[in-house]
Amino acid sequence: MGEQINFKEIFRKMCLIRHFELGVAEAYKEKLIPWLVYLAVGQESPSATISTLTKGAAVFTQHRGHSAYLAHGGNPQKLVDELLGLESGCCGGKGGSPCIQDLDVPMYGHHGLIGENIPLATGHALATGKLTVAYFGDAAAEEDYALTSYGFAATHKLPILYVCEDNDLSILTPIKDRRNWQVYDVTRSMGLASAAVDDDPKEIFTAAKQLLNRLPAFINIKTCRHLWHQGNNCDGPPKSDRLAEMRKVIPGASEIETEVKAYVRNLWQKQLQKL
Amino acid sequence: MAKTVAETIKEITQQHLEQNNGLLFGQAITAVGWVNNTVPNCRNIVEFPMADVSNMGIACGAAISGRRPIIVIRFQDFMWLNSSPLVNYAAKSKDIFGTSTPIFVRSLAQKNAGCVHAAVLHSLFMHMPGFRVCSPMTPNEYQEVWHDFMVHDDPMYVSEHRTSFGNTEELKNNYDQADVTLIPISDSRFNVNEAVRILAKENIACNVAHVMWLKPFKNDHILKALASSKCGLVIDAGFEICGAAQSIAYSLIWASDKPVKALGLYDKSVGVTPETENATPDAQRIAEVVREIYKKTIKRDQYKENVR
Numbered sequence: 001m002g003e004q005i006n007f008k009e010i011f012r013k014m015c016l017i018r019h020f021e022l023g024v025a026e027a028y029k030e031k032l033i034p035w036l037v038y039l040a041v042g043q044e045s046p047s048a049t050i051s052t053l054t055k056g057a058a059v060f061t062q063h064r065g066h067s068a069y070l071a072h073g074g075n076p077q078k079l080v081d082e083l084l085g086l087e088s089g090c091c092g093g094k095g096g097s098p099c100i101q102d103l104d105v106p107m108y109g110h111h112g113l114i115g116e117n118i119p120l121a122t123g124h125a126l127a128t129g130k131l132t133v134a135y136f137g138d139a140a141a142e143e144d145y146a147l148t149s150y151g152f153a154a155t156h157k158l159p160i161l162y163v164c165e166d167n168d169l170s171i172l173t174p175i176k177d178r179r180n181w182q183v184y185d186v187t188r189s190m191g192l193a194s195a196a197v198d199d200d201p202k203e204i205f206t207a208a209k210q211l212l213n214r215l216p217a218f219i220n221i222k223t224c225r226h227l228w229h230q231g232n233n234c235d236g237p238p239k240s241d242r243l244a245e246m247r248k249v250i251p252g253a254s255e256i257e258t259e260v261k262a263y264v265r266n267l268w269q270k271q272l273q274k275l
Numbered sequence: 276m277a278k279t280v281a282e283t284i285k286e287i288t289q290q291h292l293e294q295n296n297g298l299l300f301g302q303a304i305t306a307v308g309w310v311n312n313t314v315p316n317c318r319n320i321v322e323f324p325m326a327d328v329s330n331m332g333i334a335c336g337a338a339i340s341g342r343r344p345i346i347v348i349r350f351q352d353f354m355w356l357n358s359s360p361l362v363n364y365a366a367k368s369k370d371i372f373g374t375s376t377p378i379f380v381r382s383l384a385q386k387n388a389g390c391v392h393a394a395v396l397h398s399l400f401m402h403m404p405g406f407r408v409c410s411p412m413t414p415n416e417y418q419e420v421w422h423d424f425m426v427h428d429d430p431m432y433v434s435e436h437r438t439s440f441g442n443t444e445e446l447k448n449n450y451d452q453a454d455v456t457l458i459p460i461s462d463s464r465f466n467v468n469e470a471v472r473i474l475a476k477e478n479i480a481c482n483v484a485h486v487m488w489l490k491p492f493k494n495d496h497i498l499k500a501l502a503s504s505k506c507g508l509v510i511d512a513g514f515e516i517c518g519a520a521q522s523i524a525y526s527l528i529w530a531s532d533k534p535v536k537a538l539g540l541y542d543k544s545v546g547v548t549p550e551t552e553n554a555t556p557d558a559q560r561i562a563e564v565v566r567e568i569y570k571k572t573i574k575r576d577q578y579k580e581n582v583r
Contacts, residue, residue, distance in 0.1 A: 060336075094371050101372040108339065109372055113363045119329040120364065123336020126321070127298060127344070148326030152333060155324075 003053055005205045011250045013048035014243050015260040017067045020076060023268040024066070024083060024097075025232035032272060033083050037097040040067035042226035045242045046165045047071035047135060049204040050219075053212060054161065057131040059107040060121035062114070063098035064165070068135045072105050076264070080271040088274075115140030118162065119149040125158040131215075132160045138220075139170035141183040153216035154191040161211060162187070162218040167225040187218035196220040199242045277443035281313045283414040284381075284440075287421045288345060289315035300334045301347035302327075310347055310383070311440050327356035335365045338378040343425070345379045351434070352394040354382055365430040366405025375428035379421075384436045384512065386462065386554065389547030393554075395461055395513040397434035401490045401522065408490040410434040410461045413445045416487045434489070436512065438462040446485050448496050453482040453504040455565050458497055458527070458535075460486045460519055461512035462555050469558035470565065479569055489519055498531055506572040507535035508565055512555040515539030534575070536568045 021039045028037050044067055051071040061068045069079055074090065082089025083097055090102040091109065101109035108124070110117040118141075121134035140146060141164045153160050164183060168174050188194040193214035195207040199221055211217035226238040247253045278286070291297035292315070299320045304310060314320070323330040334346045348357055357380075365376035384395045400406045407429045411417045424431045439462065446464055455474075459467045464485055471481045484500040486509070487493075501507050507527060511520035520537035527535040538556050545553040556564075 091372055099371055101374070103374065108374075111363050111367050111371065113359060116332055116360060116364060119332025119360065120336035120339070122329075123333035123338070124340055125336075126333065127337035127340035127342045145326070145329035145332055148324065148329040149333065152324065152326070152329065156321075 003209065005202060006052060007201065007246075007250055008252070008256065009052055010045070010048045010201045011246050011253060012256050012260060013051065013071050014044035014246060015257045016076070016264065017044040017048065017070050018243050019261045019264040020070055020079070021066060023264055025227065027083070027268065027272070028232045032275065035085070035096050036230055037083065037232070038064040038230055039227050039232065040064050040225075042238055042241060043067060043165055043167060043223045045199045045201050046163060046204060046221045046223060049201040050133065050161070050163055050208055053205065053208050054131060054133050057133045058121070058124055058128070059105055060110070060117040060124065060132065060134045061100060061107065062110050062117050062136045062140055063112070064137065065100045065109065065135065066097070069100050069102065069105065069107055072107060074100075074102050074105050074107060076267055077271060078102065080267060081274070084271065084275060086274060115143035115146040118143070118146040121160060122149040122153050122158060125153065125160040125216075126156060129159065132158075133163060134160065135163045135165060137170075138164055138166040138168060138175055138183070139178070141166075142179055147186060150187045150192055150216075150218060151190045158216050160216045161208070162192075162216070164218065164220045165223050166220050167223050169225060169229070171229040182220070184218055184220045193217040194219070197222070199223040201246070278414050279440060280412070280414055280417055280442050281311055281440040283417045284313040285315050287417070288313070289317055291343070291345065292317050292319040296342060298337055298342050298344040299347065300330065300337070300344055302330070302349065304347060310349060311437060313440065314347065327353055328359055331357040332360040332364070334378055335360045335376050338365065338376045338430070339368070339374060343377050343379065345381060348380065348382045350388070350392040350394070351382045351384050351396045352391055354396050354399065358399065361400075361430060362403050366403055369428065370405065376430055377424070377428045378430045379424050380430065380432050382432060382434055384434065384461070386436075386438055387552070390545050393545050395434060395436070395511070395555075397432060397461075397489055398513050398518040398522070400432040401519055406430055406432050406490060408432045408434065409488050410436070411487055412436065412439040412461070412464050413442060415445055419487075434461060436462040438465060448484045448500060449482050450500050450503055451480070451482060453480040453500075454506075455479060455569055456482040456484055456497070456500040456504045456507040457561065457565070458484050458486055458507055458509040458523070460489070460510065463510040463512050463561075466556065466558050466561060467510070470561035473558060473562045474565055477566070479565060481565065486523065492523065492526065494527065494530060497527060501527065501531040501533050501535070504533075505576065506533055506568050507531070508561070508568060509535060509537050510556050510561055511537070511539040513539055514542065516542050534568065534572055536564065538564050
């Protein structure tokens with residue numbers, strides 16, 4: 001892995017995810033999306049960064065998967081259509097927000113058992129021998145069948161990177177109320193290369209780049225979910241906002257964001273006309 | 276010399292693993308007799324840890340890669356753990372995502388195995404959309420099932436029974452003029468001939484229409500047998516209430532306009548001692564229920580005649 005970090009590319013992806021999700025939130029508020037939505041506002045940097053190091057990898061996501069889909073090159077228009085329940089959506093409008101799949105990425109969706117994508121991704125890595133990335137939250141990460149999947153990957157030395165987007169919340173229950181252990185300590189004890197980092201793209205990039213040379217591996221990324229587990233509401237200002245931090249340091253950030261924002265707004269307007 | 280069911284499974288498996296680059300998963304596969312000598316010693320066998328739920332998820336993940344894995348569940352009882360990835364992902368993926376999860380689930384039952392190893396749970400999978408469900412008991416049936424799996428892309432639940440493993444014979448249907456049609460599933464199929472002999476001595480003639488395909492349910496041969504008899508009895512190795520036998524009996528009643536009863540295990544836990552055993556209905560129990568439904572059917576027919 002000889003890639004150098006490309007902050008502008010990561011920032012552009014983060015902007016795409018943020019403004020796409022805000023578009024979903026607006027459509028949800030207007031009841032144009034009358035079913036469940038799981039938004040990744042605030043959680044843009046993990047997939048935006050990891051995707052720059054794992055091009056062509058098979059991606060397995062869970063319910064909060066719009067971010068990984070967009071970061072790994074999914075078609076935003078097909079995602080809008082999926083959320084609107086249209087046949088032109090990436091799952092023919094049947095899956096909706098939590099079940100995003102598109103083999104053009106290639107990305108595989110899940111069906112609602114929290115963390116079920118972890119063993120599925122593990123089996124995919126075993127059967128294909130190809131680089132596989134699984135994204136999930138800190139609650140999915142602690143599922144019993146997730147833990148045994150990490151162990152299986154270690155036993156068989158599979159080409160898989162497990163990415164835990166750790167927002168410290170299982171709906172609203174924090175980790176400290178759920179367990180007194182860290183998943184990355186468990187994975188390390190199983191023999192997986194493991195790292196725990198903040199959601200700073202530079203930290204993620206540096207750690208992930210090393211881990212990708214030592215697969216199977218597990219990376220825990222502390223992040224901050226701005227909105228509720230489901231839907232568009234929030235409980236006040238977020239504790240942190242990585243995108244806002246990035247705006248301050250990326251040269252030309254304003255122009256990039258303006259351009260992306262306009263693209264996303266046009267996309268939503270165009271697709272909403274289909275309704 | 277005719278092949279046994281076990282030899283047939285082994286041969287099919289070996290060909291799949293060596294020639295199709297297939298995969299076989301399971302727990303304790305390569306020890307203690309290689310699952311009653313149904314698994315060959317060859318490449319592409321992966322030993323699973325004792326982690327049933329993730330194991331089935333891993334197998335489903337392998338299935339979406341197209342390698343059509345076989346997973347061996349040594350006792351159907353373990354399906355309570357293994358079923359969640361199957362039901363929640365494998366069975367739905369084609370409908371929701373348009374991509375299939377073709378996995379061949381060999382789920383084994385065993386006679387006289389008490390409360391932990393005797394279950395026959397095909398009914399659970401008949402209940403859920405997205406599965407093909409079968410219970411082959413003969414060498415040719417197993418070949419048919421495998422061929423069906425390879426030409427379709429659905430997850431296949433194969434409800435096996437160790438009683439069948441030594442069997443070399445095909446089990447024949449008959450469509451004579453009869454009083455009752457017996458419609459057996461799983462290892463009850465090996466009990467019906469004795470029941471037919473017992474009942475023949477009492478001048479109750481029985482047809483037999485074997486059930487191998489549970490879902491999609493194939494009923495043409497059963498309807499043909501029922502057409503030449505007065506009533507039917509579906510017999511299963513699983514629990515009677517809300518089970519395969521009741522479901523099939525219900526559909527046959529509507530399809531044939533004949534009374535059809537279901538017979539399966541009693542509604543109680545299976546124990547290990549003879550007193551607590553709750554086994555597949557044997558010939559005596561089948562005969563007993565046939566007498567009961569036959570009497571009722573005769574009475575009903577006489578009543579109809581009198582009304583006319």
